[in-house]
Amino acid sequence: MTTLPLPTLFSKALATASKAANLPTVDDETQELIQSAVTDLKELDRRVSALSLFSSNEILEDISTRNLVYLFARYVLAEVQNRMKTIDRDERMTVLKQTQVHLKSFIHDLDTYCLVPEVDRALHTQSASSIKDAAKRREVKIKQFKAEKDLRARIEAVRKRRKQMPIGDLYQSDFDLIRSLLPSTVTPQLSDEEEEDDSETDEILREAVLLLLRLNYAQAYSQLESMDQELELLRTAPPPRPAPPSDDRKSKLKEQDDMWKLDTKSPMGDSGPLLDSSGKPLRPFTILPAGASDRTRLQSQVFGPGHRLPTMSIDEYLKIEQERGNILTGGGPQSEEQLTSSEQLTMDSETDGTVFGEMKLEEKRQKDEQWAEFKDANPRGAGNTMNRG
Numbered sequence: 470m471t472t473l474p475l476p477t478l479f480s481k482a483l484a485t486a487s488k489a490a491n492l493p494t495v496d497d498e499t500q501e502l503i504q505s506a507v508t509d510l511k512e513l514d515r516r517v518s519a520l521s522l523f524s525s526n527e528i529l530e531d532i533s534t535r536n537l538v539y540l541f542a543r544y545v546l547a548e549v550q551n552r553m554k555t556i557d558r559d560e561r562m563t564v565l566k567q568t569q570v571h572l573k574s575f576i577h578d579l580d581t582y583c584l585v586p587e588v589d590r591a592l593h594t595q596s597a598s599s600i601k602d603a604a605k606r607r608e609v610k611i612k613q614f615k616a617e618k619d620l621r622a623r624i625e626a627v628r629k630r631r632k633q634m635p636i637g638d639l640y641q642s643d644f645d646l647i648r649s650l651l652p653s654t655v656t657p658q659l660s661d662e663e664e665e666d667d668s669e670t671d672e673i674l675r676e677a678v679l680l681l682l683r684l685n686y687a688q689a690y691s692q693l694e695s696m697d698q699e700l701e702l703l704r705t706a707p708p709p710r711p712a713p714p715s716d717d718r719k720s721k722l723k724e725q726d727d728m729w730k731l732d733t734k735s736p737m738g739d740s741g742p743l744l745d746s747s748g749k750p751l752r753p754f755t756i757l758p759a760g761a762s763d764r765t766r767l768q769s770q771v772f773g774p775g776h777r778l779p780t781m782s783i784d785e786y787l788k789i790e791q792e793r794g795n796i797l798t799g800g801g802p803q804s805e806e807q808l809t810s811s812e813q814l815t816m817d818s819e820t821d822g823t824v825f826g827e828m829k830l831e832e833k834r835q836k837d838e839q840w841a842e843f844k845d846a847n848p849r850g851a852g853n854t855m856n857r858g
Contacts, residue, residue: 475516475539476651482509483651486549487644500554507553510546517542529582534675535652537682540578544685545644547571547692562703565696572689584679585686592616593690598698613687620684627677631670643685650678 473481489502517523522536551568555561579585585593592612600606624646745751790796808816818833820826 475513478509478513478516479539479542480648480651482506482513482549483545483644483648485509486545487642487648489549489552490642490644494552495554499552503549503552506549507546510542510549513539514542514546523578525581527582529584532582534671534678537675537678538647538650538652540575540682541647541685543571543575543578544689545647547575547689548643551692551696557709558703558706562700565700565703569693569696572693576686576689579682579686585683589616589683589687593687596694598694613691617684617687620680620687624677624680624684627673627680630673631677643681643688646681650674650681 483506485502485506489499489506492499492502494500517539522539523532547568550564550571553564555564580590592609593616595609595613597606597609597613600609742751743754787796814829814833814836817829818826820829
């Protein structure tokens with residue numbers, strides 16, 4: 470088997486991972502792509518370690534831009550491996566722990582070369598979920614989001630300087646961005662007239678690699694926090710259900726269920742036949758003793774209120790009271806302008822030459838006589854004895 474060069478092997482793994490990122494995780498095709506990418510990335514990581522491209526004795530300036538892109542290998546391996554399909558809880562926990570190992574190795578490599586500024590390192594190492602105060606936790610999350618947004622904006626500016634298509638113009642993932650930085654895909658074949666621009670191109674490429682590494686550094690810490698939470702959920706999850714019983718036991722359980730389970734309500738309602746020809750009930754029924762009507766009445770009051778409910782609305786009650794004459798009407802400025810009954814009687818009695826006027830005149834005379842008799846029978850002060858009897 471022909472051994473592929475490192476740029477070609479890394480490019481192949483990134484292309485496969487990018488293709489799998491746009492497909493559903495549960496599909497068999499996606500899992501085949503993920504397995505292929507994981508195999509290539511593990512081979513790449515093994516060969517990078519064997520070649521000793523990175524050493525703790527070196528500083529960041531000692532690493533060439535051509536080799537700097539292979540720092541992405543473990544981050545990409547963690548990203549791809551995290552999408553591997555698992556069946557049970559233990560298998561998922563194993564995948565999460567392996568993914569965390571790759572992410573921590575990636576973070577350790579970047580910390581070794583002091584690639585991330587101390588301010589950004591202090592920001593991203595804070596675990597928002599461990600902060601009790603909600604306001605502080607929200608503030609930390611906002612700062613981390615703004616830092617990632619700023620890095621993406623700077624990466625976009627560098628891509629424009631390299632005259633590459635903006636990220637928003639293509640459905641590119643982080644795998645495609647890393648692939649665009651590989652030497653085999655982005656390093657142009659310079660002519661004699663363009664050799665003086667070689668150093669400037671290398672500086673722009675190096676800046677893009679460093680910015681993308683810092684972005685992945687922030688994302689690695691965010692994913693580690695999410696994986697810790699998922700692991701905690703998996704540890705506290707209830708145990709899996711036992712295996713299903715055998716066929717014989719299953720058939721016996723089904724017979725018992727058919728014997729004792731509650732019948733569903735018949736679509737015919739309560740109007741259909743009670744039994745079929747074989748005597749099997751077709752709908753639920755209840756055997757009640759004598760006095761079932763009283764039982765039904767009392768049963769309907771079980772969940773009723775403890776007080777008596779009104780039998781009519783307020784409007785109906787006021788209408789009945791008005792018909793009984795228990796509601797006073799009138800009053801107000803309009804009643805002051807209206808004539809009293811005595812004033813109306815006096816005015817009607819003054820109507821001369823009509824039968825109505827004579828009737829009212831006689832009515833007024835009788836009323837005056839009754840009032841005079843009352844005054845004679847009840848003189849002024851007769852009722853006031855000053856408590857002397």
